[in-house]
Every structure is written in C-alpha cells, then in structure tokens.
Amino acid sequence: MGDAAHVDGRVERGNATRRLVLRRTMDVASVEGLGGLSIGRIAGELGLSKSGVFALFGSKEELQLATVRAARSVFVRRIVQPALEVPEGLGRVLLLCDGYLEYSRGRVFPGGCFFIAVATEFAAREGAVRDAVALAREEWDRLVLDTLAGARAVGDLREDADVTQLAFELVALMDMANTTSALFGDESGYGRAARAVRERLRSAAAPGTGAPEPR
Template identity: 80%
Template sequence: MVEAVHSDGRVERGNATRRLVLRRTMEVASVEGLGGLSIGRIAGELGLSKSGVFALFGSKEELQLATVRAARSVFVKAIVQPVLEMPEGVARVLRLCDGYLEYSRGRVFPGGCFFLAVATEFAAREGAVRDAVALARQEWDQLITDALTAARAAGELRADTDAAQLGFELVALLDMANTTSALLGDETGYERAAAAVRGRLRAAAVTGAGV
C-alpha cells in the first residue's frame, strides 16, 4: 500500500512537471518556433533538472511533438468545444470564426496562433513534426468546410454554395487577421476579418438565416 502511494505521488509529480514544461514550450514555440525548443533550455528556464525533463520526453523531437499535441488541445478547448452543443447551421460557422479571432486576439499563445507560427517553419521539411503540424492544420480547415457543408444541408446556405471554396476564403481571412496583428501590431485586422466573414456568409446564406 505504501509503495502504491509513493508510486502515485511520483506519477502525479511527473504529470505536473510535464504540464509545466508544455505550458512553457507552447509559449516559446508560438514566438520563436519549435526549433527554439531544447530540453536543456526549458529545464534551465524552469529550474528543473535536465535529466528529469529528458526522462519525460526523451528527445527534442518528442518534446516538439508533445508541444504540438498540447497546443492542439488548447486550440480545441478554446475554439471547438464551445460550438459542440450548437445546432448545425450558419451560426455555428460564425461562432467558430469568432472563436478563432478571440483566441488570436486574446493571445492564448503570446505569438498569436500557435499553428500559424510553426506552419511556415516546417512547410518545406519532412518528418514527424511537420506531419503533426500539417495534420492539425488540415483538421481545422476540414472542420470549417464540414460546418459549411452542414449549414448548406440544413438549408441555411444556398444549394449551389461551394463549401470548400467558401471555407478556404474564411480561413484565409482569419489567418490574415492573426498575421497583421502578430507581425505588424495592427489590431484592426480583427474587425476587418469579422466583417468580411459575415459578408461572405451573408452573401451565401438564404433569406432568414440570420447572419
């Protein structure tokens, strides 16, 4: 029994350290990219032993992959979970877009959107980290397209609406708002993007859809 208690305590301490490390690696990567991560650096910044952090992650690549997974969980919690109980339709699409703008503007990550920050870094590379970043991006793009497809099926968008094309345009607007804020310090992009998203949805919506 005593052994089990000690074991549980070690596991909990390990989990707490892992959460602490990943909070810091997400912050760093959103500003400097995943290439700015190293076990030695993060251990030093957090006052942890390098061997202890290494025991949790094992390699720089695994630290990067764990950071991507953690950032994806934060993204889902901030943007996706709030719409899960909403009925399918234009309002759900709009809430996803607004949620992204709030996530970026509110600096959930100090560098803005984590995935935009690391996408360019890994766009021309190969490997497991690049694949994880690309998959997260594909999931987001597909989520918007699927929400538009469902809104069309619900009769809230015109039957001739190209959901993939409209989704591409909406995501491009969201990306641009994040980039103009993070790179140029221009916060007006958020209002412009919000207005443009509503304009595009309004143009595709049937009468009474309430955009």
C-alpha cells in the first residue's frame, strides 16, 4: 500500500511538472515560435532541473510536439466544445467564430492565436512538428466548413450557399483580426471581423431565417 502511494505521488508530481512546463512552452511559442523552446531554457526559467524536464520529454522535438498537443487541447476547450453544445445552425457558426475572436482578443496565449504563430514558422519545413501544426490547422478549417454545411443542412443557409467559399472567408477574417492585433496592437479588427462575419452569414442565410445582426 505504501509503495503504491509513493508511486502515485511520484506520478502526480510528474504530471504537475509536465503541466507547468507546457503552460510555459505554449506562452513562449505563441510569441517566439516553437524554435525558441529548449529543455535547458524552460528548466532554467521555471527553476526545475534540466534532467527532470528531459525525463518528461526526452528531446526538443518531443517538447515541441507536446506543446502543440497541449495548445490544441486549450483551443478545443475554449472554442470548439462550447460551440458543439448548441444545435446545428447559424447559432453554432456564430459561437464558433465569436469564440475564436475572444480567444485571440483575451490573449489566452500572449502572442495571440498559437497556431497562426507557429504555422508561419513551420510552413516551409518538413517533419513531425510541421505535420502536427498542419493537422491542427486543417482540423480547424474543416470544422468551420462542416459547421457551415450543418447550418445549410438544417435550413439556416440557402441550399445554393457555397459553404467552401464562405468558410474560407470567415477563417480569413478571423486570422486577419488576430494578426492586426498581434502585429500592430490594433484591437479594432475584432469588431470589424465580428461585423463582417455577420454580414457574410446574412447574405447566405435562407429566406425567413433569423439572420444575425451586426454588433
């Protein structure tokens, strides 16, 4: 019994350290990119032993991959899950878009959207980290498209609405709001993006649908 408690305590301490490290690496990567991460640096900044951090991750690449996975979990929890809790339709589309804008505006990560920051860094590279970043971005683009397709299926969007084009435009608007804020410190892009999202959805809404109004 004592041995089991000792093992459980050691595992929990390891998990707590892992969470602490990943919280720091996500923040650093959102500002400096994943290339700015190293086991020695993070251990020093957090007052941990380098050998202890190495035992948790094993290599810089695994630290980067774990950081991408952790950031994806935050993204899903903050943006995706709340949207999926409401019925399909324009309400879900709006909640998804507004959730993204608030995630960026509220600086869940200090550099704005984690995935925009690291996607630029790894766009022309090859390897496991690039693949993980690309997959996360592909999942987000697909979710926006599928959510719009769901809104069309339930009759909130016109049957002839081009949801592929609409998804591209909505994602571009959200990306631009994040970039304008992160690069120039200009917060006005969030309001502009929210209005533009609503205008695009109104233009594609089915007749008689309670189309969203600009805020």
